[in-house]
Amino acid sequence: MPRELIAPAQEQVAFREYPSPPLQPGQVRVKSLFGAAKHGTEMAMYKGYAGPRGGYDPEYRIFTQEREMVRYPTALGNMGVGEVVELGPQVSRLKAGDRVFSYGPLRQEHVWPETVRLLPEGVPWQAAVCLDPADFALGAVRDGHVRLGDAVAVFGMGAIGLVALQLAKLAGAHPVIAVDPLPLRRRAARECGADLVLDPSSCDAGLEIKKATAKRGADVCIEYSGHYLGLQGALRGVAYKGTVVAGAWPGAYPAGLDLGAEAHFNRPCIVFSRACSEPNPEYPNWDEGRLFEVAWRLLCEGRLNCEVMVQPVVAFDDLLTAYPKIATHPGENIKLGVSF
Numbered sequence: 129m130p131r132e133l134i135a136p137a138q139e140q141v142a143f144r145e146y147p148s149p150p151l152q153p154g155q156v157r158v159k160s161l162f163g164a165a166k167h168g169t170e171m172a173m174y175k176g177y178a179g180p181r182g183g184y185d186p187e188y189r190i191f192t193q194e195r196e197m198v199r200y201p202t203a204l205g206n207m208g209v210g211e212v213v214e215l216g217p218q219v220s221r222l223k224a225g226d227r228v229f230s231y232g233p234l235r236q237e238h239v240w241p242e243t244v245r246l247l248p249e250g251v252p253w254q255a256a257v258c259l260d261p262a263d264f265a266l267g268a269v270r271d272g273h274v275r276l277g278d279a280v281a282v283f284g285m286g287a288i289g290l291v292a293l294q295l296a297k298l299a300g301a302h303p304v305i306a307v308d309p310l311p312l313r314r315r316a317a318r319e320c321g322a323d324l325v326l327d328p329s330s331c332d333a334g335l336e337i338k339k340a341t342a343k344r345g346a347d348v349c350i351e352y353s354g355h356y357l358g359l360q361g362a363l364r365g366v367a368y369k370g371t372v373v374a375g376a377w378p379g380a381y382p383a384g385l386d387l388g389a390e391a392h393f394n395r396p397c398i399v400f401s402r403a404c405s406e407p408n409p410e411y412p413n414w415d416e417g418r419l420f421e422v423a424w425r426l427l428c429e430g431r432l433n434c435e436v437m438v439q440p441v442v443a444f445d446d447l448l449t450a451y452p453k454i455a456t457h458p459g460e461n462i463k464l465g466v467s468f
Contacts, residue, residue, distance in 0.1 A: 129145040129146065129147060130145070130146060130235060130236040130237040131145055131146070131235065132144055132146055132203060132205075132235030132236070133203070133233065133234040133235070133447050133451065134201045134202060134233075135174050135201060135202050135204055136200060136201045137200050137201075138176040138200070139174060141174075141447065141452060142201075144201070146235070149239060151215070151216030151239065152216055153216055154216060154217075154241055154242055155216040155219070155239050156214065156216060156219055156222055156240055156244075157213050157214035157216075157237065157238075158208075158211065158212055158213065158228060158237065158239070158240055158244075159210050159213045159236070159468075160210045160235065160237060160238065160468040161210050161227070161467070161468055162208070162209040162210075162253040162256075162465065162466060162468065163205055163206075163207065163208040163209065163257065163444075163465070163466040164205070164206055164207055164257035164438060164463055164464060164465050164466065165205055165234070165454060165463070165464040165466075166205075166206035166207075166260060166261075167287070167461070167463065168286065169206075169377060170204060170206065171454065172197075172198075172377060172379070173198050173202055174204065176198055177380075179197055179198040181197060182195055183195025183197045184197065203234075203235070204233060204234055204451065205233035205234030205235070205466075206231065206233075206257070207229060207231055207257045207259070207260055208229060208233075208234070208238055208257075209229040209253045209257065210227070210229070210237075211227055211228075212224055212225060212226045212227075212228060216242075219242045220242075221243070222242050222244075222246075226246060227246065227247040228240065228245060228246055229244065229245055229247055229256035229257070229259075230244040231260070234444070234466055236468060251427070251428050254437070254465065255428065256427075257438060257465065258287060258291065258427060258432070258438065258463070259423060259427060261286075261290075261291050261437070262291045262424075263403050263404075263416065263419050263420055264288050264375060264401075264404075265289075265295055265352075266291075266422060266423050267402070267403030267408070267416075267419055268288070268292055268350050268352070268375040268403075269292055270410065270414070271373055271399050271401040272348040272350060272373040272399060272401070273348070273371065274295075274296050274299045274348050275299065275300070275301075276300035277301070278296075278299075278300075278301045278302075278346075278348055279301065279302070279304075279305070279337075279340075279341045279344070279347050279348075279367070280301040280305070280346055280347065280348045280350065281305040281306075281337050281346040281348075281349045281365055281366075282306055282307065282349075282352065283307045283308075283333075283351045283352060283353045283358040283361060283362050284307070284376065285306055285307075285313035285317045285462070286353075286462060286463065287438075287462060287463040288375065289306075289308070289350070289353070290313075290316055290317065290433075290437050290462070292350050292352065292375075293306055293320050293322055294320050294431075294432050294433065297321050303323035303324055304322055304323050304324075305322065305323065305324045305325075305326060305337055305340060305346065306318075306322035306324070307328055307353075307358070307361060308326075308327070308328075308353070309328055310458060312439065312459055314327065316437065316439070316462055319436045320433050320436060324340050328357065328361055332364075333364075334360075334361050334362075334363075334365035334390070335364070341367070344367045345366050345370060345394075346365055347367050347370050347371070348370060348372075349362035349365055349366045349370070349371070349373070350362075351372060351373065351374050351375060354376035356378075356382065356384055356385045357384075359374065359385060360384075360386060363387075363390050363394075366390075366394065366396045367394075367396075368394045368395065368396075369394070369395050369396065370394075370397070371396060371398075372398045372399070373400075373401050374398060375400075375401040375402070377402075403416050404416055437463050438462070438463050438464075438465040439461065439462045439465070440461065440465070441465035441466070442464070442465070442467070443466070443467055443468075444466055444468045447466065450464065
């Protein structure tokens with residue numbers, strides 16, 4: 129039987145066998161070749177910090193203890209890339225040997241509808257597993273109304289932050305400033321074209337952003353670190369009446385977030401961005417489907433450096449050791465990739 133990676137309980141990982149079901153009309157069986165984790169959302173599940181909130185009630189649009197956000201065991205992993213090995217009845221779009229990708233956990237075999245996306249010849253597999261962060265990054269850049277000539281600071285150089293940095297550059301922003309305490313991620317930011325890279329653990333990032341922008345501050349700060357000090361740095365470094373885009377999905381922030389200092393005096397607009405919360409702010413002209421299509425075009429055209437974001441890449445059999453390092457050794461990870 130094939131295996132998949134799960135969290136049987138908080139901060140635990142294990143392999144679990146699962147059945148290989150017969151194919152229904154319109155389905156294909158896919159042998160996994162590559163996959164990737166989603167660090168922010170998955171850490172909320174793996175570490176359990178999303179649990180105390182309860183679950184989200186879509187009717188009332190509120191979190192309630194009558195629902196659950198985290199239930200163990202839970203599958204781990206975000207997107208998979210694989211080869212079609214079997215066709216179900218009435219499948220006409222795909223053929224055996226096609227490379228396809230879709231959302232899915234880290235498992236050796238998937239059964240997907242034939243409507244999954246094809247991976248074009250010559251496009252690296254890393255582009256496929258970076259479509260999800262590109263979707264959220266594009267939503268954040270649009271929600272922040274980044275314009276030609278804007279100074280933009282991006283906090284948190286995980287996969288979404290690195291894509292947001294590159295999208296801001298493509299939009300004509302200057303300077304584009306990357307902020308992250310981890311050396312691996314700062315190096316990746318330089319490779320992705322950051323004009324200035326700051327280590328907030330060794331400098332006052334907000335002040336340095338002001339110095340780099342003739343004391344004005346960044347027109348738009350995009351926060352994807354998920355740390356309260358990242359949000360504080362964004363509030364400190366944003367321009368008067370500028371925009372702070374809060375895109376991360378953090379746990380409850382501890383005491384120390386000061387909304388009575390720069391946030392009160394400089395009157396920034398704080399925008400919470402989440403591409404999959406629909407309708408989008410620009411609906412009906414923009415929805416998540418359109419965000420996906422634009423992001424995928426940019427990835428296929430090579431306009432976004434996706435390969436630098438997928439670090440490290442480990443064998444599926446090594447995940448019991450490698451996956452927990454997302455939480456315990458963040459300095460060794462940007463976006464964990466998996467080969468099967």
